[in-house]
Amino acid sequence: MDILVCVKRVPDSAENEISVAAGGADISREDLVYAVNEWDNYAVEEAIQIVEREGGSVTVVALGDSEIEESVRREMAMGAEQGLMLVDGAFTGSDGLGVATILKAAVQKGSYDLVLTGAQADDGAAQVGGMLAALLDYPYASLVNRVEVAGKSLRIGREIEGGSQELNEIDTPCVLSIQTGINEPRYVGLRGIRKVASVEIPVLDAAALGVDAAAVGQAAAKVRRVDYFVPVAGAGAEMLTGSTKEVAAQLVELLKAKGGIN
Amino acid sequence: MATQVFALIPHAGGKADDAALELLNAAQTLFPGCAPTALVLGSGPSLGAVATEVAAAFPEVWSFNQESLAYPNAELIRPLLTKVLPAGAVVMLSHSTLGIDLGPGLSVKLGAAYLPDVVGVDGVEGSLVKVVRQEFAGQVSAHVQADASKGLVISFRPGSFAPATASAAGTVVDKSAEAAGLTARRRFLEVVQAEAGDVDITREDVLVSVGRGIGEQDNLSLVDELAEAMGATVCCSRPIVDAKWLDKGRQVGTSGQTVKPKIYLALGISGAFQHLGGLKGSPFIVAVNKNPKAPIFQAAQVGVVADLMELLPELTEQIQKAK
Secondary structure, eight states, X not given: OEEEEEEOEEEXXXXXXXXXXXXXXXXXXXXXXXXXXXXHHHHHHHHHHHHXXXXXXXXXXXXXXXXXXXXXXXXXXXXXXXXXXXXXXXXTTOOHHHHHHHHHHHHHHSOOSEEEEESOOTTOOOOHHHHHHHHHTOOEEEEEEEEEEETTEEEEEEEOGGGOEEEEEEESSEEEEEOTTSSOOOOOOHHHHHHHTTSOOOEEOHHHHTOOGGGSHHHHOSEEEEEEEOOOOOSOOEEOOSOHHHHHHHHHHHHHHTTOOO | OOOOEEEEOOEETTEEOTHHHHHHHHHHHHSTTOOOEEEEEEOSTHHHHHHHHHHTTSSEEEEEEOGGGSSOOHHHHHHHHHHHSOTTOEEEEEXXXXXXXXXXXXXXXXXXXXXXXXXXXXXEETTEEEEEEEETTTTEEEEEEEEOXXXXXXXXXXXXXXXXXXXXXXXXXXXXXXXXXXXOSEEEEEEEOOOOOSSOGGGOSEEEEEOGGGOSGGGHHHHHHHHHHHTOEEEEOHHHHHTTSSOGGGBBSTTSBOBOOSEEEEESOOOOHHXXXXXXXXXXXXXEESOTTOTHHHHOSEEEEOOHHHHHHHHHHHHHHHO
């Protein structure tokens, strides 16, 4: 089974305090820690595990500027033998449909039985996988938390409300968006990074992909972010301050008064 | 603008979901004076009850009653809606696991713009629809605008709009024949219910809930010790279950358990809406997080910006002394 996994380099929202830059045009990018989108690590791990069981290949693809090379190599170090970078100034400012349009061209450059994405990324839109499937006219399933290969089709589980699992059979080729918790993404050490450091990663631009530069990027985007802002906060929490001892003492009094200590 | 607005109504067990009236409010807020059409899809006699219920709120209900629609499979619903909806329609969805499955591809097939997980609306100017979304796990918000001149698929976060008052005497139009012969390359098999865990956190009054901020599995012992001192039960947010440190039965959130404690101590939990969605009954929330921008501080009554490694042992010790 030949698998393409789409990954995104994002500011790590677990490691950063995200704040709005002056004017609201962007978030403050200084001192941000970047990482591979958390969901994508699960997608890469799942692809590797499928290929370990069934044979085949894993290719990791990312879209962006030259900085994505670090992300692609990190994911390759997990055990994906091939990487692919989609880099072109014309891609900047693409909306979800623009990104899916570029990825569609990358899918069609190769021959894949399965395309994986993370269920969502930093903007929480959860859209690119479903759009990519629709553009390719492949079947799609989102929020996938289990994959078993069964001949030409897959048995998959989807996470639905309340933690229940919806089981489906889906034909290949297909696109799946992968939910966290489906597996335990393997650790990537320095040795793994070194092993893939010299692997050549093809870089494709709009021309090489056969993408009409006017159909992607900022100008073609139907959906645009106008600005970032911090909503006018409600009352919010009453913040306790002081030394650790003082804060703990205040918490004890509060918890006692509210019946939280039994 | 003369916009035709449609709302896909989630329902279960012969009753419409709360989202039905929330979507109606969203439609009326975004397009004042519009006459939205409800789309009700399903199978069997219970669907009639849903259609009748929804017709008390929406001026028109399109009912699609087919065996194949007994379970909401987005891969069947998408081609059906693509076939029956007029060009340029606005389609409103709930940002549920069905909406996430259906929406992106539906926007592509309709040639429409897509606005997912909308939490507020800013208004409409010509063909531009302006809304509010959240990014970076709720740490910042964004104004986003979509060109809806070729239609729009828009999904709303459950609970972000109050329910509208149902005051229509709508007509139900049977469109079942349009849904005949649907097939998909993804076939629904069954739903496996979540396993019950070793404890039932839905019945506990005092919950100590731990999130990603605890850092390492070994540090969970600090949380266990605090909970024991308080006489409370330990639960958690999603990353802790993803890491397999605690059972799924202990996860609070839309994809886990819905709890209604009196007191909720949130330790190292950022407070994403999926987590807060599992917290009902207006508990007294105390939040401890090292990030002062964590959204949990908006939901909590009392907050502390602190390192859990320092605060937890001190708090446990003081509680033990105070008892």
